Amino acid sequence: xAQPNAAAQSSIGSPSKxxxxxxxxxxxxxxxxxxxxxLLDALREHLDLTxxxxxCDHGQCGACTVLVDGRRIxxxxxxxxxxxxxxxxxxxxxxxxxxxxxxxxxxxxxxxxQCGYCTPGxxxxxxxxxxxxxAKTAEEIREMMSxxxxxCAAYPNIVSAIQQVMGAS
Amino acid sequence: MINFEYARANDVADAVRQIAxxxxxxxxxxxxxxxxxxxxxxxxxxxxxxxxxxxxxxxxETPDGGVRIGALVPxxxxxxxxxxxxRYPMLASAILAGASAQxxxxxxxxxxxxxxxxxxxxxxxxxxxxxxxxxxxxxxIAGINRINAIxxxxxxxxxxxxxxxxxxxxxxxxxxxxxxxxxxxxxxFADFHRLPGDAPQRDxxxxxxxLITAVELPADGFAKNYTYLKIRDRLSYAFALVSVAVxxxxxxxxxxxxxxxxxxxxHKPWRDEAAxxxxxxxxxxxxxxxxxAGLVLRDAKGFEHNAFKIELARRTIVRALIQAAHGTxxxxxxxxxx
Numbered sequence: 001x002a003q004p005n006a007a008a009q010s011s012i013g014s015p016s017k018x019x020x021x022x023x024x025x026x027x028x029x030x031x032x033x034x035x036x037x038x039l040l041d042a043l044r045e046h047l048d049l050t051x052x053x054x055x056c057d058h059g060q061c062g063a064c065t066v067l068v069d070g071r072r073i074x075x076x077x078x079x080x081x082x083x084x085x086x087x088x089x090x091x092x093x094x095x096x097x098x099x100x101x102x103x104x105x106x107x108x109x110x111x112x113x114q115c116g117y118c119t120p121g122x123x124x125x126x127x128x129x130x131x132x133x134x135a136k137t138a139e140e141i142r143e144m145m146s147x148x149x150x151x152c153a154a155y156p157n158i159v160s161a162i163q164q165v166m167g168a169s
Numbered sequence: 170m171i172n173f174e175y176a177r178a179n180d181v182a183d184a185v186r187q188i189a190x191x192x193x194x195x196x197x198x199x200x201x202x203x204x205x206x207x208x209x210x211x212x213x214x215x216x217x218x219x220x221x222x223x224x225x226x227x228x229x230e231t232p233d234g235g236v237r238i239g240a241l242v243p244x245x246x247x248x249x250x251x252x253x254x255x256r257y258p259m260l261a262s263a264i265l266a267g268a269s270a271q272x273x274x275x276x277x278x279x280x281x282x283x284x285x286x287x288x289x290x291x292x293x294x295x296x297x298x299x300x301x302x303x304x305x306x307x308x309x310i311a312g313i314n315r316i317n318a319i320x321x322x323x324x325x326x327x328x329x330x331x332x333x334x335x336x337x338x339x340x341x342x343x344x345x346x347x348x349x350x351x352x353x354x355x356x357x358f359a360d361f362h363r364l365p366g367d368a369p370q371r372d373x374x375x376x377x378x379x380l381i382t383a384v385e386l387p388a389d390g391f392a393k394n395y396t397y398l399k400i401r402d403r404l405s406y407a408f409a410l411v412s413v414a415v416x417x418x419x420x421x422x423x424x425x426x427x428x429x430x431x432x433x434x435x436h437k438p439w440r441d442e443a444a445x446x447x448x449x450x451x452x453x454x455x456x457x458x459x460x461x462a463g464l465v466l467r468d469a470k471g472f473e474h475n476a477f478k479i480e481l482a483r484r485t486i487v488r489a490l491i492q493a494a495h496g497t498x499x500x501x502x503x504x505x506x507x
Binding site for chain 2: 016018022034035036039041057058059062065071072073077078081082125128129132134137139140142143144145146147148
């Protein structure tokens with residue numbers, strides 16, 4: 001687990017930092033954040049966990065998707081202080097004991113990315129989609145993955161990857 | 170985003186006390202719209218009051234056969250809740266037509282009502298906007314106004330309300346429960362949102378120190394004959410150009426009672442009771458639907474880029490009424506319009 005990055009924290013120049021405790025990829029993690037620190041910035045700038053990407057920073061692209069208490073959300077549109085006590089799982093926390101999560105493996109098997117920038121968000125979103133259990137058909141997968149934009153347009157292969165995991169689960 | 174202070178509310182009374190004590194503060198729940206507006210410097214609260222730990226997350230039946238939805242119930246939980254999916258499928262459909270799965274997981278029921286317009290000029294702080302800065306002027310009237318309103322506009326504002334969920338709540342005649350310093354009150358849904366008039370900075374009739382605690386649905390959910398038909402520039406994850414929610418009570422082919430509302434065309438979900446009354450007691454057919462659409466749109470006014478919405482709204486109303494009368498509601502997965 002990476003330690004809080006003191007330099008990044010002090011650069012914000014906050015007069016009133018707030019202590020929060022997050023369970024980051026299964027590890028209890030304490031950090032002090034200014035109130036305006038988004039969950040995304042807390043992960044990337046305070047904890048140096050840069051797998052989660054900042055795309056638009058406005059909830060329009062889905063690159064920042066993480067799982068909070070098992071539900072997929074846009075980490076750019078939530079404040080770290082509001083998630084005190086929550087379990088946050090990102091792309092770095094999906095593999096166990098060096099074995100890729102089935103969704104990570106399926107993205108490789110189906111060549112479900114090109115540049116890869118949207119991929120951590122796509123995979124977290126897809127894991128959340130499976131947990132929700134509402135999407136069954138390719139049409140439903142496309143609709144319920146519409147919050148994740150892929151500029152390389154790997155969409156058909158992303159749908160195939162998700163279907164592979166659905167078929168196995 | 171400017172720097173701000175952060176506080177948590179312990180209960181509803183504490184939340185109301187905190188907001189009354191500091192007029193520069195705002196409540197935050199899902200945050201999907203407020204934080205976005207704060208990043209754009211459109212909203213600049215000095216203090217956020219986090220209400221997410223208040224006990225307002227239940228969906229429960231009321232003694233008179235309706236359903237009371239806590240203000241903090243996430244949009245996704247509401248859409249998939251068995252009571253809503255089975256008895257108020259128009260509401261479930263409208264919610265699932267909006268935003269993305271991630272945003273629906275975050276956005277709250279009360280926050281959905283409090284969404285602000287997506288008018289380009291409201292977001293663009295270097296241009297005049299009467300809603301953002303009263304008295305500065307409206308840039309949309311002579312600007313890029315493709316997404317703006319055609320009904321109920323004023324010469325100070327032509328913004329639309331962006332919600333899908335609220336269009337269904339208008340048809341259902343929901344009630345909004347609010348708590349304020351003077352106690353609790355109930356606002357009928359039709360009176361919750363406002364037309365712009367000469368005060369477009371006010372989206373709703375909620376007072377500054379009031380908190381939405383619940384949305385109550387009456388017993389009648391129009392579960393057999395309904396639809397939510399949303400027309401937009403891309404098939405998913407886009408705001409409506411025009412949307413129509415319909416609830417019909419049918420007796421064979423005869424309409425006993427009709428209600429419908431439009432989204433994407435006005436500063437609030439748009440209902441026209443005269444147009445609805447014209448359908449009551451009639452045998453469902455395209456001619457009476459055309460007449461109802463004409464009645465709703467009799468005073469519609471287009472601007473340079475959005476005049477197409479008048480004809481689009483007419484066709485969408487007719488198609489939505491046909492879908493509802495036939496009992497074949499629009500799918501939010503398969504976007505082919507039947």
